Amino acid sequence: MKELSIYQIDAFTDRVFGGNPAAVVPLDSWLDDQLMQRIAMENNLSETAFFVPTPERDDTDFHIRWFTPGAEVPLCGHATLASAWVIFNRLDWSADTIRLTCKSGLLSVTRQADGWLELDFPALTTESVPAPALLRESLAGVPETILHVPADTNYLVELADEAAVRAAEPDLRGLKALGNQGVIITAAGNNSDFVSRYFAPGVGIDEDPVTGSIHSVLTPYWVARLGRSELLAHQVSTRGGVLKCQLRDGRVGIAGQAAFYMEGRIAL
Incomplete structure (x- = not known):
């Protein structure tokens, strides 16, 4: 043995x-x-x-x-x-x-x-893509155009506010049909710079409690939005987590x- x-x-x-x-x-x-x-x-x-x-x-x-x-x-x-x-x-x-x-x-x-x-x-870039119909049917509040993370097979969706992120109840069976495409939802935070949640049922993760890797894309995204290079992030799953994020020279400190x-x- x-x-x-x-x-x-x-x-x-x-x-x-x-x-x-x-x-x-x-x-x-x-x-x-x-x-x-x-x-x-x-x-x-x-x-x-x-x-x-x-x-x-x-x-x-x-x-x-x-x-x-x-x-x-x-x-x-x-x-x-x-x-x-x-x-x-x-x-x-x-x-x-x-x-x-x-x-x-x-x-x-x-x-x-x-x-x-x-x-x-590494800091990961995004590209604008039409939101798949299946995603819009499975998650409320998804706009017609969202972001895709080609280096990490994820979609990034900004919702209206932190309350919308916390209240989201996606149809996990619908998201699972997206295959290996995970879905990051995010918004500006009330007590942090930004909040997020992450769903990837196609690879066996209904909701990930705290996902360090998605902050490789969330950090440059919110740095561009907020104009600061150092950010405090909360992943607002049931268990929750706190991350200090910094963008520097094409890399992300998490x-x-x-x-x-x-x-x-x-x-x-």
Whole structure:
């Protein structure tokens, strides 16, 4: 029998049962893709992160991959934050920065003086597209023209205000029929610069509690709208999360906290 360590961390929160829970599985070498997908399905969390050391490379420390219960994804913020917490606090990483490589390129996570962990992610652009009829039928308030994120297979929809974002009750079966297209809804915030929620039932996530990766597109979007480079964001799901976002040189800094929930062993 083979055993693997597994951790569950609540990301973008300072307390257990808040933020977004992620499973983290450190590896010495890669498992079969199908096995990693089955582990993610068994965990039944929005993401399970796997990473391996990369001592053969000078530009990175770990290679990281993320799986939802239904598919591998190219970029995930909260499970990267959770992985960094494990590396810093359980693998005794002494440096203040962790360098990661993934399908979306090079990333890093830096431990800040106040204990927050800051992700360094690419800034993602959008393009205007006609809103699919299925999306307009499944979610109230969607305008005829919305934004598409070609690098991350998401739609971005700005609603009238924070109340509309909080009150949204999309038809998840309709959104699931969009396939792997996730839907970000956002608005200016009452007690933050902007708020958001995220739905991706096509890849097994009805609603993600807090999604770091969508702030790679939300940050440049709201920086352009508000004219400031540093923004406070709230993802207003039931569990909720807080993120400090900064746009700089085509990259996005996304800072958050993390809370340890549990660790255990996977028996294979």
